[in-house]
Amino acid sequence: MRFFKQLQTYCNLPISLTALCILVAQVILCTQLLFTAHVAHATTIYDKTTLPIKTLFPKATRIDNKQNGLPVYPVYQLDQLLGYAWLSNEINNLPGFSGRPISLLIGLKADGVFSKVIVIEHHEPVFLHGLGNEALDQFVDQYTGHSITEQVIISSAQKSKSSTNSAGAVFFDGVTKATISVMIVNDVVLATALQVARDKLDGFTLPAQSALRNKSTETMDWSTLLSTGLVHKWHVSSEVVFTKLGRKYADYSHLFNSDGNLADNKDTFIDLYYAYLNAPDIGQNLLGEETYKKLMANLPPGDHLLWIGSNGLYPHIPDDFMPGTVPSRISLHQGGLNTEIKDTNASDDEKTLTIANAPAIAESSIFRIKGISNFNLGGVVDIGLNINLPRNHLSTDSLSLTDHYQLPDSEWIAVIVEQQANTPLWIRIWQDRIPQILILLTSLVILTVVFIKQEEFSRYAVRFHQFRWGYLWFTLLFTGYYAQGQLSVVNIFTLLHSIRDGFNISIFLLDPVIFILWVFTFVSLFIWGRGLFCGWLCPFGALQEMASWCGKKLGIKQVRIPDPLHRKLIYLKYPLLLGLIGVSFYELTLAERLAEVEPFKTSITLVFDRHWPFVLYAIALLAGGMFIHKFYCRYACPLGAGLAIIGALRRFEWLKRIPFCGSPCQTCHHRCEIKAIKRDGDIDYNECVQCLECIVILNSEDQCADTLLKRKKDNKIAALNT
Structure with missing residues (x-):
């Protein structure tokens, strides 16, 4: 009766309708999706009559x-x-x-x-x-x-x-x-x-391929590299540029002056230096043997490195250039096709010249050409200088200049090679997201250590709670919003369909963050169960926990669902999971639409920036979590259901229990907001989100009833002895 009165107070709904509110909301959303969402469709067999x-x-x-x-x-x-x-x-x-x-x-x-x-x-x-x-x-x-x-x-x-x-x-x-x-x-x-x-097409044939000569490295100074053509210098005068633009230096002086003084050497628009680093005669002499060997050791097979430096009014990279990206001022072409170059974000030590008699270089960069570009190191390279000079905030003058360069034949030989396979896209994606990968792996190592040493860490309740909240914020902001690492039931579809159609791991490697999280979560299911992901690594789970905290701070009285009803509601998520999987094998597109019962895409991937029915649904779930702690995670999450099924195969029970737990002590049972601790003290690992609060209580001298009773008895004995 007490539960019924609470529901009447907060929801003003009959108890039967409240018990089904989650399912009804999801049915409404699925109906919306079925009638309003449209997807790309095509016939199975294409010919010129069916193609537009x-x-x-x-x-x-x-x-x-x-x-x-x-x-x-x-x-x-x-x-x-x-x-x-x-x-x-x-x-x-x-x-x-x-x-x-x-x-x-x-x-x-x-x-x-x-x-x-x-x-x-x-x-x-x-x-x-x-x-x-x-x-x-x-x-x-x-x-x-x-x-x-x-x-x-x-x-x-x-x-x-x-x-x-x-x-x-x-x-x-x-x-x-x-x-x-x-x-x-x-x-x-x-x-x-x-x-x-x-x-x-004519004019687009693949140029003859070449390879570096196998020869001993010669020691040279800067002037020798220039005179032999191993380093290419392109001088562009300001007079040439301004004449082609039909302008004067004064039209752009605000771009080149510093503190109102005329720029030094304003007659040189740019001195551009270009060098092919893979050639030992060039790379080793320019950067030093140690740096050259380090760069070559880290370079993927088939890729190329270029050193580009510049002096003058117009450096080859702008002040706001973002390291690790494609330059906008410099471009390379070969055989009539663009060859993409990308900054390697090399350190100053790696790109600084160590060669004797080298001039001072204002800007220097090391760029990488991927093997997929079929770059011919011995072929003619067209170097493009892309000039964009704003005269004011409304008008910009643009000009493209081109220079030509070919590596001297002393460094290369023409060879007949078979067409190399392109570097797989997933490898390029992993290379581009190395910082995210390293941060994520570090966070997972830290979390693993905390779980293995949970007995030790949980003894310091305040510090442990600070760590937990800090990690939840990290999961939401970095893993969720920044790295887009929200797992989904759609990933389960992909896995099952891949197994049916012939497993191809490259599909899963396209997103390194999702792949790493899936591998870590899968392994953890056999050790800790579903709780490690649901309680620590799920961005929407973290958002639910924050919503619950806000509800308490706002003074919203928390609804405690009675055990009999709770034990029924926790099974709602399993038919949802099985239904979605079944539909996916009937029509994958329909299953992908129905998977919107998960609010993950709305709240995490798109940060609530989408059509109002989706936003309203996600907000409603979070608002409900302010009354009932993480109720979506407990009763309606198909992903959680899938993890619980596999987690049932776990081999360990890490959460410590003592004989006093459940009989007679009920502290953890009442304090567990997820209701994963039964009255007899046992833990339902299929529902537990591994918040570790029960371990904190068990190791606390001020919260554990068993410890308090023992202390009380010890105090009585001590009092009698005195």
């Missing part, structure tokens, strides 16, 4: 059948070749983040310019259930009119620059919250277009 190739080439009068070998459709206007169209997954079957390929229809004109890219089919959850398909369509629309020879830089922060006609570089909006998916799309578009261009 005409949309790619509006002037087409003839579309030939798909060719043998490279599966492309030649498109003509009368007898004039307009270009080629192809389905990306028929050339490059790279799986998307969902585990299934993203099918794109790509059109490339005869001059190497993209006519259009159309999304035919995809299963990327972040677009289907969050940003919407329009966001993906808008991303691929950016390729229209751009040549495969251009340097593509994907960066949301640079979106505004794409509309300012920046010389030499093409900035694409990277679609915040969908970084991995758009990286995969970009990789597929460029890789397949490059393959088609080299196979079908």
Whole structure:
């Protein structure tokens, strides 16, 4: 009766309706999804009659059948070749983040310019259930009119620059919250277009390959490297630049002056130095033997390093350049195609010249060229200088200059080699996210030590509670919002479908944070059960705990669900899990929509930035958690159900119990907000979130009833003895 009165007070609902409120809310959301969400769809078998190739080439009068070998459709206007169209997954079957390929229809004109890219089919959850398909369509629309020879830089922060006609570089909006998916799309578009261009178009053939000569290293000074062409210097005078722009130095003096004084050596716009570091004669002499060996040891096979330095008014990197990214002022081309270079974020010691007679270099960088670029070290390199000079906040003058360089043949020989396989995308993603990976691994090591040494750490209650709250904030802010490390029941779909279709681990390696969390969680299930993830590593779980804390601070009386009802409600999540898995094998797209019963994407991945029904649902769950501690996690989380099923196979029971627990002491039973401790003192590990509060109580001299009674008896005995 007391529970009924509490429900009447807080919810003003009958008890039967309250017991089903979670299920009803989820049914409402699923109905909303079924009637309002739309997904990309395509026929199973494609041919030129079902594909919208005409949309790619509006002037087409003839579309030939798909060719043998490279599966492309030649498109003509009368007898004039307009270009080629192809389905990306028929050339490059790279799986998307969902585990299934993203099918794109790509059109490339005869001059190497993209006519259009159309999304035919995809299963990327972040677009289907969050940003919407329009966001993906808008991303691929950016390729229209751009040549495969251009340097593509994907960066949301640079979106505004794409509309300012920046010389030499093409900035694409990277679609915040969908970084991995758009990286995969970009990789597929460029890789397949490059393959088609080299196979079908004139002027795009792969240059002859070369390799470094196997010879002893010569000791040289700076002047020798310059005179032999091992280091290339490109001098660009201010007169040349301003003449081509039709301007004077005074038009831009505000850019180059410091504290109102004229810049030194204003006649030199830039002195650009270029050096191919892989060649021992160059790298070892420039940077020193120790640094050279270190750089080469850490360089992936097939990749190349370039040292670029500059002096003058216009350094090769701007003041706001972000280390580890693609430079906007410098570009490389070879064989008519752009060769992407990316800053290695090398330390000052690594990129500082140690060679004798070296001049002072104002700016120096080490850039990496990935093996996927098919860079020919002995081929002619076109070095592009992309100049953008704002005269005011409304007007910018742009200019592109090009210089040519070829490594002297004393350093290389032409060889006939087989086409090397491209570096897998997952490896490149891992390399780009090394800081996130290291931080996450460090946090998991710390958490593992705390759990193994829980007896020792839990003796210091205040410090332990501070650590727990600090870790929950870390999980929410870093793992959740920054690294996007929220596990989901969709990941279970991907795993089960991958096992059915032939397991491919590269699918799971596309997101290193999710992969590491899954591996760690899976192993921990057999040691501690589901609680380590649900209580410490789940960003939404941390958000629930914070909502519960806010509810208490606001004076909201907590609803304690009676044990009989609680024991029934905890099974709600299991049919939800089984139902979602069953639907996924019937129609994966439908299951992905129904998986929105999880509020993770709304609250964590998209930070509540989406359509109002999703936001309202997530907020309602958090608001409910202010009355009932973590009630979504306890009763409605299908991911938690899946983890509990595997966690039932755990081999250890770490949470310490003593004979006094449960009989007669009920302290932990009443204090456990998740209601995972039964009246007899046993712990339900399928429900326990491993907050370790019971261990804190057990080791506390002021909270454990057994310790208090023993102390009381000892005090009586001591009093009698005196």
